[in-house]
Amino acid sequence: MTSAAVANPLLGVEHLSKAFSGVHAVDDFGFTVERGAIVGLIGPNGSGKSTTIDCITGFTAADLGTVMLDGVSLTGARAEQVAQAGMVRTFQNVRVYDRLSLIENVLIARQAYDNVSWWQILAASPACRTAEARARDRGRELIHLVGLAAMMEFPAAFLSYGQKKLLALAMTLMSDPKIVILDEPLAGVNPTVIRRVATLIRSLNDSGQTFIIVEHNVQFIMDHCSKVVVMEQGRKLAEGPPALIREDERVLHAYLGKADAVAMELAFHGR
Ligand SMILES: Nc1ncnc2c1ncn2[C@@H]1O[C@H](COP(=O)(O)OP(=O)(O)OP(=O)(O)O)[C@@H](O)[C@H]1O
Ligand SMILES: [Mg+2]
Incomplete structure (x- = not known):
């Protein structure tokens, strides 16, 4: 990682706070994401991870804090604006359209980002038809990529839970x-899909x-992330490369007595 990448992160979140009826779900939290990184966000149940994601993607209004993506302020932006600016997400409880086919699901996902205006769609203009054909090709490519090509025209309801998570990933990439x-891409997913x-x-x-x-799945995070950010009770407990987080006694302590303690212990000392 160059010093320029560190000084000029792709995403910068500062002083993020969100309370629900007096419960400080996220409390003056901040972190950065460098270009090309895989950043892991971990922490015990209820530590504020999903609320953080909801706030920075505009699905929940933060009480305080700033969000900068690639030099553009997304503070207070709505979900569609965040998506159009280039930050997209999946949900802890997977969201796909069960009655629509896989290809229709990815095509719907792309509509939010298209520059084709309503009158072009109504008139089925050449620009619109070209965009549609291009999107369909890209959609097919992505469904192939996630390994679901055999079910391309099937309703998403036919997919297993793990397969729906793969479809949701394809939808983000449109x-x-x-x-x-x-x-939580791995929650409720079998080892093959993991x-x-x-x-x-x-x-x-x-x-x-x-x-x-x-x-x-802390082991997965330690194996695949370039940086790990640890939350506890809405705040940042630690941030650093997996090798350092693994050695951080505060992190292991935060998980003690929690359902994740065994996974954490394995990730820390299991090899
Ligand atoms: N809509 C809401 N209304 C009230 N309280 C909420 C709401 N959303 C989250 N909370 C509370 O905020 C805190 C943080 O929850 P959050 O879902 O962000 O945690 P998390 O780290 O994603 O947990 P998990 O690992 O279980 O998914 C919890 O105390 C939770 O009960
Ligand atoms: Mg969560």
Whole structure:
């Protein structure tokens, strides 16, 4: 990582705060994401990870704080504006359109980012038809990439939970985003799909895609992330490369007595 990349991060979040009826879900939290990084965001249940993601992607209004993406302020921006600026996310509870086919799902995902205006769509203008054909090709390519090509025209309802997570990942990629944020991509997913997700993230990252990954699978985070940010009770407990986080007694302590303690212990001392 060059000093320029560190001085000029792709994403910078500062002083982020969000309370729900007096509960400080996120409390003066900040972190940076460097270009081309895979940043892991971990922390015990209820530590504020999803609320952080909801706030920076405009799905929840933050009480305080600033968000800068690639030199552009996204502070207070709505979800569509954040997506158009190049930051897209998946949800902890996977969201796909069950009644629509896989290809229709990815095409819907892309509509939010298109520059084709309503009158061009109504008139089925050449610009619109070209955009449509291009999007369909890209959609097919992405469904192939996530390994679901055999089910291209099937309703998404036919997919397993893990396959829906793969489809959700393909949907984020339709807009050629600057940052993809995955909220618990591995939860409820079998080991085969976990391996597929790992391979996909690695190969996309090799081509320059930046990721933020929220996960309780600490081993996965330690193995694949260039930097790990640890939250506890809405605040930042630690931030650094996996090798340093692994040695940080405060982090292990934060997990003690929690359901994640065993995973954390394994990630710290299991090799
Ligand atoms: N919409 C809401 N209304 C009230 N409280 C909320 C809301 N969303 C989150 N919280 C509270 O904010 C805190 C942080 O929750 P959040 O979902 O961000 O944690 P998390 O780190 O993502 O947890 P998990 O690992 O279980 O997904 C928790 O105490 C939670 O109960
Ligand atoms: Mg969460």
